[in-house]
Amino acid sequence: MNCILNLSEIGDFLKTLKIGKTGKVFILERSGQLVATSADEQPFYRQKDEPKRLAATESRDLLTQATANYLLQQFGNLNRITTSQQLDFDIDGKLHFVQVEPFRDDKGLDWLLVVTIPEADFMEQIQANNRMTLVLSFLALVISLVIGILLVRWITQPILRLKAAATAFADGQFDRKVELERQDELGILAQSFNSMATQLQEAFIALQKTNEELEQRVEKRTLELKEAKETADAANNAKSEFLANMSHELRTPLNGILGYTQILQRSKSLTDNERKAASTIYQCGSHLLTLINDILDLSKIEAGKMDLFPCDLYLPGFLQGVAEFFQIRAYQKGIAFHYHPAVDLPQRIQADEKRLRQVLMNLLGNAIKFTDKGSVTFAIAVEKHQLQTNIYKLRFEIEDTGSGISTEQLEKIFLPFEQVGEASKQIEGTGLGLAISQKILALMNSRLQVQSELGQGSKFWFDVELLKAGSSEKTASPPQQETIIGYRGQRRKILVVDDRLENRLIIANMLQPLGFEVREAQSGQSGIEKAIEIQPDLIIIDLAMPEMDGFEFLQKLRQQSQLTATIAIASSANVFASQVQKSFNVGANAFLPKPIDSGMLLDLLQKHLSLTWVYAQRSPTEI
Numbered sequence: 001m002n003c004i005l006n007l008s009e010i011g012d013f014l015k016t017l018k019i020g021k022t023g024k025v026f027i028l029e030r031s032g033q034l035v036a037t038s039a040d041e042q043p044f045y046r047q048k049d050e051p052k053r054l055a056a057t058e059s060r061d062l063l064t065q066a067t068a069n070y071l072l073q074q075f076g077n078l079n080r081i082t083t084s085q086q087l088d089f090d091i092d093g094k095l096h097f098v099q100v101e102p103f104r105d106d107k108g109l110d111w112l113l114v115v116t117i118p119e120a121d122f123m124e125q126i127q128a129n130n131r132m133t134l135v136l137s138f139l140a141l142v143i144s145l146v147i148g149i150l151l152v153r154w155i156t157q158p159i160l161r162l163k164a165a166a167t168a169f170a171d172g173q174f175d176r177k178v179e180l181e182r183q184d185e186l187g188i189l190a191q192s193f194n195s196m197a198t199q200l201q202e203a204f205i206a207l208q209k210t211n212e213e214l215e216q217r218v219e220k221r222t223l224e225l226k227e228a229k230e231t232a233d234a235a236n237n238a239k240s241e242f243l244a245n246m247s248h249e250l251r252t253p254l255n256g257i258l259g260y261t262q263i264l265q266r267s268k269s270l271t272d273n274e275r276k277a278a279s280t281i282y283q284c285g286s287h288l289l290t291l292i293n294d295i296l297d298l299s300k301i302e303a304g305k306m307d308l309f310p311c312d313l314y315l316p317g318f319l320q321g322v323a324e325f326f327q328i329r330a331y332q333k334g335i336a337f338h339y340h341p342a343v344d345l346p347q348r349i350q351a352d353e354k355r356l357r358q359v360l361m362n363l364l365g366n367a368i369k370f371t372d373k374g375s376v377t378f379a380i381a382v383e384k385h386q387l388q389t390n391i392y393k394l395r396f397e398i399e400d401t402g403s404g405i406s407t408e409q410l411e412k413i414f415l416p417f418e419q420v421g422e423a424s425k426q427i428e429g430t431g432l433g434l435a436i437s438q439k440i441l442a443l444m445n446s447r448l449q450v451q452s453e454l455g456q457g458s459k460f461w462f463d464v465e466l467l468k469a470g471s472s473e474k475t476a477s478p479p480q481q482e483t484i485i486g487y488r489g490q491r492r493k494i495l496v497v498d499d500r501l502e503n504r505l506i507i508a509n510m511l512q513p514l515g516f517e518v519r520e521a522q523s524g525q526s527g528i529e530k531a532i533e534i535q536p537d538l539i540i541i542d543l544a545m546p547e548m549d550g551f552e553f554l555q556k557l558r559q560q561s562q563l564t565a566t567i568a569i570a571s572s573a574n575v576f577a578s579q580v581q582k583s584f585n586v587g588a589n590a591f592l593p594k595p596i597d598s599g600m601l602l603d604l605l606q607k608h609l610s611l612t613w614v615y616a617q618r619s620p621t622e623i
């Protein structure tokens, strides 16, 4: 009995143990009988007043019963459990954990301490913990989100305000300020921004003011410049007009001199000396004409309108002509003149005769002008001849034993209006010759060079590359040497309309001996009437005439149905390109500059009337 009492005490003790929520602890004998249990039952029962031990498998407590069954099923016999066991098993699909601990002592006790506990007991706690963790995490997230949003707003709001102010600033609203009552970095930034805005506003106001002032000044200056340009244009026009008029005034008497000299040269009754004299008159007249043209060139050079017009040139004849002209001048001055053309000088080359002559005239003129004793040498050398391309590189050299030029003066002589040396000599020139020559040579891809020693003399030279003209050697002889005495075919009628008798007579005297029927009219009006009456093959019309001038004449002429196709050659001493173009615009077929060159006139007649010339038979000695 003592023993039973003790067992129930152990049971009471076990009941005080907290095994999870629904877990049980019980003690088994190896026979499977309960010794004590934490379940709410006694480990014994009474049968016929006899106390009987309760087997664990018969326990009313389902967990104890199921655990005992599981242990028996697992080990077959409880004696087999010798060591501590940790097991688990299912009851109705729910996991239960079992801990079995064998207990033995030297007094004979051999028990098994079994603790069984459903997984749900501690999982519930764990799940409760998990739920709590989730709730706390979610709470932390919400709090951090709220804090984050507030923080972001706290930082971004002022930045957005700054941005809005900067945008307004960029749009020109300089009075826009950022209101930010903060002492941190953003507050300082806003203050800096505001002070920058104030400074910028001031700077812009100042800039705007300066700009306005500048605009006014530019406007004023533009107006002044416009006025200055108008004045300069007017002055330039006046200069051009003056030059044109001057050249016209000088060309008109020259036309007479040169025209009649050419007629005189054709006369068969002249002696050799008279013919030479006529030739000298012609050359001097031509030189004068060249000088007039040079004055015109000046205005062209200044306006940058000078162009080269290369044409076929019989070089030996051309150079001979230039040399002869200066030979006379040298002779008159009592100095020697040496002309040294190269022996292999090309016959016909392509060059702008007028410009080449202009340069040579200037250099030779200077050489003679600045040489009082000794000599002037004019030499032409062939530096190089490229057979394939037919290009000749020629060196033109003018050397004198004259006054020479000092080294510092040499630097200035190519500048316009620069004259150095003796004052007496300066009166003769203008100081433009070398400047013009240098510019012309630049157009020919060449450059004028000089070597000089004061008191010893000077040497000027330039190299030019010139193309050989024509391909056949036959053309090498100058055509001028052939004298035209007439033309084949029917007689042609030429009407000359010019208010000046001498001009009309020059043309008549040039053309009548060749078999042309030359008719004259002294005014535009009478010219139209005569043209209708005689129906000429060709009309030569002077452009500068009182009342009806040449332009009006040409316009009226082209209005006459029967005269629309008649060839009309405009002629004038005013050789400005604008005048020439104007004459073409009103119906001229060609332009003939005055003083009239007979060769050019005949060329024009041949071209427009399709003439075949008859030449004078050469005597055997001439050939």
Ligand code: ADP
Pocket: 362, 366, 367, 370, 400, 402, 403, 404, 405, 413, 418, 419, 420, 421, 426, 428, 429, 430, 431, 432, 433, 434, 435, 458
């Ligand atoms: P100018 O009309 O005065 O001759 P240029 O332009 O032809 O003008 O020449 C400019 C200056 O160069 C001349 O005034 C002269 O002092 C100097 N000069 C040119 N050629 C010679 C020369 N052959 N000998 C000495 N001085 C020369």
